[in-house]
Amino acid sequence: MDEIQARIQELREELIELRRDFHAHPELGFEEFRTAEVIEQYLQDLGLSTKRMAKTGVAALLEGGRPGPVLMLRADMDALPISEETDVEYRSAKPGVMHACGHDAHMAMLLIAAKILVEKKQDLAGSIKFLFQPNEENAGALPMIEQGVLENPKVDGAMGLHIWTPLESGKVAVSAGPVMAGLDVFKITILGRGGHTGYPHQAVDPVIAAAGLIQAVQTIQTREIDQSQPTIIMFGKIQGGAKSNIIPDSVELEGTIRYLYPGGPDSEEQPAERFKRIARGVCETHRCSCDIRIEQENIPLVNEAGMAQLARQTALDVLGSETAVTSLQSIAGEDFSEFCARIPAVFCFLGSGNAAKGTTAAHHNPGFAIDEDVLPTGVALLVRGAFKFFMDWKSV
Ligand SMILES: [Zn+2]
């Protein structure tokens, strides 16, 4: 066993303790005040000075023994508005709030990685920016970017990872190109004219327009966009009407469009533009008018080829097996995409699904649990990834 591996093993208990402490004290996005204080204290104890950004975000810079590029390592901090339904002894102490996505583990792994990298700083040919980012579940990366996290010093590359229960424990997934989805959130109000359900010809029925619209927009996916470009259009909310025998004046629809390609107005596929065209057409067919609002909540996360190669090689070194390193695409969103859009960056998935240990529940499920035995692997990916980044940079 080499020196880094041995040190990770020595710190294993501390790693799990940190994760359990974060797990027991979850905080929602931009409310991670206790979490930020724990992180600041830990980093300051390592001799790093910390900077508070975007309300509850924390950044710290480690300067290596020799000059070189700047690598950013990022962990997210927020929990979810979910009531935990596990019976672990360190379960959430806060009713209705739970770390059900694994961000507790992300923070613990990055803190332990920071400790090891500080101990080894004389061997580092460059600097590391440790970034603890708030509010991942609803866009916390952008405020940190706007407040200059990628500048002073300028960041040359970034790496992030996510615990992933759909992927088996002992595996890591990393690949170039799009790996997590773009997400547009829409809200439509269909306006008709209310009336008596016995006299529909005297009214304009927004309910039948809503029914037609929900069906019609599905043809975007099946008839308009290449099947190799994954697209999902879902309605999560329908609201309208007061009583069984009254035609309502209006119906409201809300939902999401997810896609694994650029998606915006400049892309060939343009799912949002197609959506508006069909929705308006259906409403007009049914004599209704409509108000359509679509907001892009996440851009797709696209891994840069060079960084993906670096992470893949690191994973091969850490796991020591070709079959343990795989690739996956998720149709969930992730705001690490904002970093990927600006600098060479890579986002990896750390498998944590183990049926025997009961850690296969989906992310965002009240029964979500992680296999803590994979956490040392995450630390190794971050530490070795950093060394490899500086080493490869020199040879470029
Ligand atoms: Zn999540």
Ligand SMILES: [Zn+2]
């Ligand atoms: Zn997450």
